[in-house]
Amino acid sequence: MQNIEEYKGVFVFAQQVDNEVSGIAYELLGKARDLAEPLNAQVTAVLIGSGVKGLCDKLAEYGADRVIVVDDPELKEYRTEPYAHALSSVINEYKPEIMLVGATAIGRDLGPTVSARVATGLTADCTVLNIGDFPLQPIPGKEDEQKHNQLLMTRPAFGGNTIATIACPNNRPQMATVRPGVMQKIEPKKGAKAEIIEYNPGFTPNNRYVEIKEVVKAVSDVKDIMDAKILVSGGRGVGSPENFKILEELAAAIGGQVSCSRAVVDSGWKPKEMQVGQTGKTVRPNVYFAIGISGAIQHVAGMEESDIIIAINKDEDAPIFDVADYGVVGDLNKIVPELTKQILAAKEAKGA
Amino acid sequence: MKVIVCIKQVPDTKGGVKFNPDGTLDRGAMLAIMNPDDKAGLEAALRLKDQYGAEVTVLTMGLPKAADVLREALAMGADKGILVTDRVLGGADTWATSTTIAGAIRNLEYDLIITGRQAIDGDTAQVGPQIAEHLGIPVISYAQEIKVDGDKVIVKRQYDDRYHMLEAKMPCLITALSELNDPRYMTPGGIFDAVNADITTWGRADLKDVDDANLGLAGSPTKIAKASDKVRKGAGEKVVPDTPEDAVKYIIGKLDEKHVI
Numbered sequence: 001m002q003n004i005e006e007y008k009g010v011f012v013f014a015q016q017v018d019n020e021v022s023g024i025a026y027e028l029l030g031k032a033r034d035l036a037e038p039l040n041a042q043v044t045a046v047l048i049g050s051g052v053k054g055l056c057d058k059l060a061e062y063g064a065d066r067v068i069v070v071d072d073p074e075l076k077e078y079r080t081e082p083y084a085h086a087l088s089s090v091i092n093e094y095k096p097e098i099m100l101v102g103a104t105a106i107g108r109d110l111g112p113t114v115s116a117r118v119a120t121g122l123t124a125d126c127t128v129l130n131i132g133d134f135p136l137q138p139i140p141g142k143e144d145e146q147k148h149n150q151l152l153m154t155r156p157a158f159g160g161n162t163i164a165t166i167a168c169p170n171n172r173p174q175m176a177t178v179r180p181g182v183m184q185k186i187e188p189k190k191g192a193k194a195e196i197i198e199y200n201p202g203f204t205p206n207n208r209y210v211e212i213k214e215v216v217k218a219v220s221d222v223k224d225i226m227d228a229k230i231l232v233s234g235g236r237g238v239g240s241p242e243n244f245k246i247l248e249e250l251a252a253a254i255g256g257q258v259s260c261s262r263a264v265v266d267s268g269w270k271p272k273e274m275q276v277g278q279t280g281k282t283v284r285p286n287v288y289f290a291i292g293i294s295g296a297i298q299h300v301a302g303m304e305e306s307d308i309i310i311a312i313n314k315d316e317d318a319p320i321f322d323v324a325d326y327g328v329v330g331d332l333n334k335i336v337p338e339l340t341k342q343i344l345a346a347k348e349a350k351g352a
Numbered sequence: 353m354k355v356i357v358c359i360k361q362v363p364d365t366k367g368g369v370k371f372n373p374d375g376t377l378d379r380g381a382m383l384a385i386m387n388p389d390d391k392a393g394l395e396a397a398l399r400l401k402d403q404y405g406a407e408v409t410v411l412t413m414g415l416p417k418a419a420d421v422l423r424e425a426l427a428m429g430a431d432k433g434i435l436v437t438d439r440v441l442g443g444a445d446t447w448a449t450s451t452t453i454a455g456a457i458r459n460l461e462y463d464l465i466i467t468g469r470q471a472i473d474g475d476t477a478q479v480g481p482q483i484a485e486h487l488g489i490p491v492i493s494y495a496q497e498i499k500v501d502g503d504k505v506i507v508k509r510q511y512d513d514r515y516h517m518l519e520a521k522m523p524c525l526i527t528a529l530s531e532l533n534d535p536r537y538m539t540p541g542g543i544f545d546a547v548n549a550d551i552t553t554w555g556r557a558d559l560k561d562v563d564d565a566n567l568g569l570a571g572s573p574t575k576i577a578k579a580s581d582k583v584r585k586g587a588g589e590k591v592v593p594d595t596p597e598d599a600v601k602y603i604i605g606k607l608d609e610k611h612v613i
Contacts, residue, residue, distance in 0.1 A: 017513075077516070080481070080491055105511045109493045112446070112478035116485035121447055121573030124476035136577050152577060158363075158473050164579040171573040207521060208490045213506065214517040230612070254613065273513070278475070287612055308610055309588075310603060316592065325588035326606050334596035335603075342600050346613055 007172035010036045011096035013087060014045040014059055014067070015106055017078070021055050023226075024102030026185040028178060029063040031129055032100060033186060038131045039149055041097065042066055045194070048086045050076040053196075060194035063186050067194045068094060074203040077215060078106050081208040084113040089201035091118050096173045098151050100129075103177035111177045121168040122175040127182050128154035134167035151176070160278060160301025181226045181282045218273070223257060225274060230256030230287045233276055233303070234264060237292020237313060237332060241269035246333070247291060250340045253347075259283065261293045277302035292332050295320025312336065353406040353500070355397040356460060358453060358467040358483070359390040359425060361418040386421040389468025393528035395535040396498050397466050398429045404500065407431050409460065413441065413452055419551050427538035427546035438555035443569030446474075450482030451566045455559030457487065464505060465525040469494055480527035490520045493527040 010032040014025040025045070032043045045064035047055060049071065056067045070086040087110060091099060101107040101114075103125045115122035130152045138146040147167075151174040154165045168174040225231060232251040234244055244258065251258050260270045262277055276283050278298035288306035292313060293299060300323050303309070311324035312332050321327040328335065363382040386394075400406040410425040412418050413436040422433030436456045444452060457465065465487075467480035477493070484491035496515065497508035507526055509516045538546075556567070565571055593599040607613045 017511075078511070079518075080493075084485075105494060108477045109481060109491070112476075112481035113485050113491065115478075116447065116450065116482040119447075119573075121445060122478060123574055124446075124474075124478055134575070134577055157475055162579065162581050165577040166574050167577045168574050208488070210490050210492060210518045210520040210524075212516050213519050215514060216517075217514040287607070287610075308606075308612070310606070312599075316590075321590050322587045324590070326603065327588065327590035328599045328602060329590065329592040330596060330599045335599045338596050338600045339603055342604050343607075343613055346604065346608075 002172055004170070004172045007095045007097045009042045009044055009094075009096050010039065010098045011044045011046055011091075011094070011100070011173070012064070013099070013101040013107065013110070014047045014055075014064075015102050015104060016047065016049050016052055016055060017106075019049065019052055019055065021058055022102065022104065023185075024104055024107070024178070024180045025059070026062040027180065027183040028100045028102060029059065030185040031178065031183040032098075033063045035098060035129060035131055035151070039097065044068060044094070044096065046070070046087060046090050048075055048083055050074075053198075056194060056196050057192075060192045061188040061190060064194045066197065068197045068199055070199055070201070072200055072203055074205075077212055079210060079212065080109055080113055081206075081210070082203050083110050084117060085201060085203065088114045088117040090199060091173060093199065093201075099173040099175045101175070101177045103179045107177050111175065115175050118173070120171040120173055120175055122177065123153040123155060123166045123168070124177050126153045126155045126176045126178050129176060129178070129183075130154075134169050136165075150174070156301060160297055179282055181284065218271070225257055225259040225276065226281050226283055228257040228259075228283070228285050230254055230289075231259045231276070231283060231285045231303075231306075232256050232289045232291065233259040233261065233293060234291050235261040235293030235299075236263040236267065237294070238264070239292070239333075243333070244269065246336045246340070250289070250336055250343070253340045253343045256285075256287070256289075261296075261299050290320050290324065291336060293320055294318045295323065353400065353404050353464070354409070354460075354462045355400055355406045355464045355466060356409045356411055356457060356462045357390070357394045357397045357425070357430070358465065358480070359394060359410055359412050359421055360387045360468070360471045361385070361412065361414055361421045362387045362471050362473045384417070384420065386424055387468050387471045388530045389470060389528055391468070391535045392530045392532040393466040393468050393526075394425055394428065394430065395533045396495075396526075396528055397464075398536065399533070400464075400498075400500060401429065401431075409434060409462075411436065411453065411456060413437070413449060413456075422551050423546040423549065424538060426549050427542035428536055429539075429542060432552070433549065434552045434554060436554045436559075440556050440564075440568050443572065444567065445572035445574045446476055446478040446482055447574070448567050448569075448572045450479045450486055451562055451571070452559060453479070454483050454486035455562035456554055457483070458560035459554075459558065463503075463522040465489075465523070467525065467527050469527045469529050477527070480525060484525035487525070490524045491527070492518050492520060492524065495526045495528050496532060498526060498528075498532070
């Protein structure tokens with residue numbers, strides 16, 4: 001049985017790919033700082049890779065008090081086994097109270113493997129993390145059984161239809177994967193330094209090491225839709241890949257980017273990286289145009305936090321109108337080009 | 353070659369989610385279906401059966417009515433169905449679920465285990481990798497392509513901005529994306545046979561090398577503090593303009609009001 005009192009501090013898996021820190025690592029550090037405050041705890045980044053020591057200062061600037069570096073040639077490309085061995089060894093050695101991992105294609109593989117190895121719970125795809133009591137309200141007569149300073153992990157389930165808050169009261173670390181694009185990074189503190197600890201548990205390949213035969217990177221110059229302030233998003237109603245041109249023109253006029261729904265990706269009109277929704281990306285731009293998007297719940301789950309949602313759809317009963325701030329029933333083929341024209345005219349008028 | 357496919361019965365969210373008058377999810381009104389990622393995993397296994405004569409066993413954990421998805425899998429071409437069901441296994445989180453399924457699988461011979469990436473009710477994607485961890489075999493998640501080469505399996509594994517071609521020695525566990533393939537339909541003959549096919553039913557006593565402390569609600573490290581249906585912000589305005597020009601005027605007005613332009 002674990003002595004859970006021994007487990008201290010908020011740890012973050014600082015994901016890097018090709019020796020570049022992923023945005024999610026900074027987001028997790030930002031959240032870790034919030035969580036560390038009521039716990040009066042340190043924030044530790046766990047950096048795993050090959051030749052990655054140079055990234056420690058960046059992690060310090062984004063809020064790490066301490067960086068534990070596991071640097072080994074076996075860790076060059078992500079593979080489940082050496083990474084799971086690295087992270088679970090760090091957990092067993094340094095005993096964190098909280099361990100946060102990004103809910104990326106890497107983190108959603110690493111997290112479950114590590115949680116099973118260190119025998120703790122894992123809550124997937126969290127969107128809200130707080131420190132609080134479990135149970136939330138004390139049970140009458142059992143007030144002293146309520147635990148304080150617990151990590152409360154809130155996540156959507158059922159394609160975003162339900163929401164649950166989960167605790168892990170009797171096992172440590174309390175582990176969560178966190179949805180990218182939800183937590184806020186801090187303003188980096190230039191010149192901040194962290195305590196750096198180098199740790200290597202040793203890597204001996206066994207049956208669980210798979211071999212990478214080939215790495216194929218997607219060639220793309222598309223900017224990440226998660227960073228966009230304005231998104232012009234198209235669905236199946238746009239009609240054809242060629243017709244996305246009118247959305248691209250609108251995006252260019254208003255200073256936004258084009259994104260799309262799953263139907264568009266499934267039809268092969270646009271690449272997966274432009275997809276918003278449960279199986280795509282979560283976005284929260286200032287303005288989200290939903291054009292020819294019916295608004296399946298899985299899509300809505302990925303964009304409903306946008307500040308302003310403007311929907312254009314010819315189907316008056318489309319569910320997208322249930323979440324839109326401003327819904328316009330009409331023909332996108334006529335409205336969108338006209339909107340582009342008027343925005344350009346308005347800009348010109350203001351510039352003059 | 354022996355392949356085990358883990359499948360789950362889930363409520364169908366396609367074609368609308370049904371709510372009770374009080375706003376909670378009406379699970380009873382939604383059809384129960386085989387989880388889509390699992391179905392893709394099953395199809396991948398059936399293709400190995402077509403190609404190499406693999407023996408395909410489908411396994412599910414759930415209430416007794418989950419036998420329906422096993423029968424569906426048999427009607428698609430699976431050879432054997434195993435239902436793991438027991439009151440003491442209920443309320444399990446992913447740790448307790450994966451412990452249970454690993455305990456069932458320890459009774460079986462296998463070269464390959466295929467699970468779906470994630471189920472559409474929980475969306476966690478955790479059970480597959482955790483089963484592999486409990487069994488001490490390699491896991492390859494998010495598979496987009498699966499090929500078998502002798503005692504090895506070659507898998508295309510999707511990441512955010514790239515894919516890896518990975519080679520693992522069997523036995524190994526793969527989690528399948530629904531993009532992997534288009535699952536076949538049940539055949540009329542298959543449906544006929546599946547109705548009367550024997551389903552093996554296992555309970556707690558049939559699980560191998562598992563501790564009671566790791567099963568069911570009590571054995572789940574994660575506990576639900578609160579669950580509710582998501583409160584959405586609700587609909588804003590909806591207008592039906594007479595002309596595209598009116599529509600644009602409306603949108604421009606809003607953008608201007610919000611200082612977007």
